[in-house]
Amino acid sequence: MKHTTLVALFTAGLLSPAATTFAQTPQTAGYLDRFEGEFAKIQVNGHQQLLHRSGKVTVDKLEQVSYYRIASAVKNGAYGAINRKGDIIAPFRYDAVRVFGENKKDNPEENYCLITIKLQGKTGAVDSLGNVLCQPEYSDIAVLTPKTFSIKKNGLYGWCDMKTGKVLQEPKYEEVSPSYVPDRAILIKSQGKFGLALEDGTVLVPPKYERFIGWNNNGQLFSYYVPGGKCGLIDRQGKILTPAVYDDITEGPADNLVAVTQQGRIGLLDVATGKLKIPLQYTKVSRMGPLFQVWKGALCGLTDTTGKEVVPVTHTEIRMYDSKGSSIFGALPLPLAYAPPYYVVAKKGDAAALYDASGKQLLPFDYTDIGVLPINDKVYVVPVKGTLCGVADFSGKLLVPVQFEGLATKYGMSNYDDDAAGVEKNNFISVMKGEKTGLFNIVTGQLVIPATYSNIRWQNAEMLRLEQGDSSALADKTGKILRPLTRYGAFDAVSPNLIVERRYTDDNGITLLINKQGQILYQNKSWEFAASSYNRLLAPDSNKTRPLQFNSGLLKVRANAHENQFVDSTGKLVVFDQYTYVGDFSNGVAVALNQEKRVGIININKKEVYPLVLDDMASADDELVQMKQGNKVGLLRKDGSVLLPLEYEDINRIYDTSLYIVTRNGKKGVLNAKGKELLPADYDEIRYNKDTQFFDVTKDGKEGMMSIDGTAIVPPVYDDLEQNQDWGTNSRFPVLVKKGEWYLYLDEQGNSLPWRAKKKKGYGE
Secondary structure, eight states: OOOOOOOOBOOGTTTHHHHHHGOOOOOEEOOOOEEETEEEEEETTTEEEETTTTOEEEEEEEEEEETTEEEEEEETEEEEEEOOOSEEEEEEEEEEEEEEEEEEETTTTGGGGEEEETTEEEEEOOOOOOBEEEEESSSSSEEEEEEEEEEEEEEEEEEEETTTOEEEEEEEEEEEEEEEEEEEEEEEEETHHHEEEOOOEEEEEEESSSEEEETTHHHHHEEEETSOEEEEEEEOOOBBBBBBBBSEEEEEHHHHEEEETTTEEEEEEEETTTTTEEEEEESOOOOOOOEEEEEETTTEEEOTTTEEEEEEEEEEEEEEEESSSSSOOEEEOOSSSSSSSSEEEETTTEEEEEETTOOEEEEEEEEEEEEEEEEEEEEEOOOEEEEEEEEOOTTSSSEEEESSSEESSSSSSSEEEEETTTGGGGGGEEEEEEEEEEEEETTTTEEEEEESEEEEEEESSEEEEEETTOOOOOEETOOEEEEEEEOOOOOEEEEESSEEEOOTTTTTTTEEEEEOOEEEEEEEEEEOTOOOOOOOTTTTTTGGGGGGOBBTTEEOOBTTTTEEEEEEETTTTETTTTTTTOOBTTTEEEEEEOTTTOOOEEEESOOOOEEEEESSEESSSEEEEEEEEEEEEEEEEEEEEEEEEEEEEEEHHHHSSSEEEEEEEEEEEOOOOHHHHHHHEEEEEEETTTTTTTTEEEEEEEEEEETSSSOEEEEEEEEEEEOOOTTTTOOOSEEEEEEEEEEEEEEEOOOOEEEESSSBBOTTO
């Protein structure tokens, strides 16, 4: 039977009634309901119908909506299909309509859309534009590959081109199905045997085999099986590379080597020659990152991509890591998710050693185990002997001797804090003995602080506070003890060279500012110093958790209820006597309060950076401060410059955006991060939808929708507005609105659909 390619568009006459609807007076429905995806419920002549989002088509029942928003539906007892624009691409005259589709954004070459139509027991197909691919003449049609669909006639299968409907293979096979060995081929069955064909109908492998198994990552090689269970090797072009003499074939260490099994033994076969390169000697094999793991009984080793054993088969366990410390299992993924180079921990019973990927031994079998551990932004090797551990780098160099019972990494631990350690942070590793911690300098190779402390905290890049129960001490980064361990001792480093110390005497004690050499620079019996208590309003977020330090050359002295005095690095008292309160300085500026209890910002020269006219200041975010005067608020940058002036009653940043909803004279508007007005302050309510980047607005009791650039999508002139509940695409249109006594629908362009009603669908209707 001769087949011709048939591509035709359904007649325009079928569409003409709907196509002219917009030019006519809107039709009146009994009620309208909001859209839920592609359709909304409306009442027509006393019966509930489903209105398509285009407004062109109503149907009785929805069957299916595909990835491409093509809907199959029922109208007057017959099936048809509608695309997203509302075009009828399969007229309502069929016994069944099904939509098949795939929409992969990350792999668009695999996308397709096929609509099957069934009439009087026979099946045909159309595409997403309404082109007829084949008339209803087949007993079955199904998607075969993204470019073909199968056809069944007289009990036999063939296939057609997905785009044109051209018959690529006449129905002649007992079965056809997609093949994944290789990809994009078609598995064919004839007389109970299987073969492979290309999409154009070319037979790649004649149907004479029991089955095919694919295992090669790039799909170039696979195995074929013959009666009796034996298999051989075949390539993507259908060329037989080896006879079917093996029990199993799987991937090898490289594309040119495959693992073959005979009588329980595995060897490596050269694809080019079809001969064994590595004899049948292994009992198990598997990919491990860039290498190949092989077993002989209970012992394992590693080969490289040539099959050469780089880690001999003498080990009881092998683990692999990348340079970031991630464990490697199986073949490396594409795209590569790991960070080379790679390292191998190999064990012989209770002994462990470290190798690189070339098989070079980096650490000897002197350890009971070896692990890897990220510390800050670096990764280290952790050799273990029994209950003790040390630290090495990936070259095998021992940085910390194996003498400690643990490492304090900060993850889930609170006894070591190096946030303030500065640029030399990675030079130090906290080591533990029991629950006590110490500090090791991996650059000098010295234990600078013994593991006898319950807590160690860097106070700046030069000095650390040490705690042991209720006693404390102070040391520099070399481990030199600057202040000995003292019960209830209060020592805090406030600069690289200065210390605040509280000494207790019979008359309640005194607080001192001292240099490293012990020289007292300033003292005050009433000074109430606490390293964790200071005004952080102008400090950047990165510094807010660190101990209080000299900033801009000054350190605040809180004493005798005075909140305006500071000490400089020489011990000279600096008093800002024209202010009753001055906060801690940050980058040369501080919050200040005058006699009239007005707040502003000053610099270290006692000059006002922002006038002291405010009632209050509060944190807005990392970069900004909210100021308040009377019932007005604004935003300041932390250097005292104005971002938003004192014109608003309220300012709220929209979560996870750089936009602000502001209230002025009782009305709301929207500003961007630079203070530019996106929506004027004319609205009663504003709500932001991040998915659509629309603003839902209310103005003078009327509702609307605005775009992020301020354009009116739906002007706020409607008494009611309900958006489309289409969560799959985040589309909020068409919207159901009410104006006056009428409910109607609006599309994305603000045009009304050709239906209206004086009633909204009620519950249960």
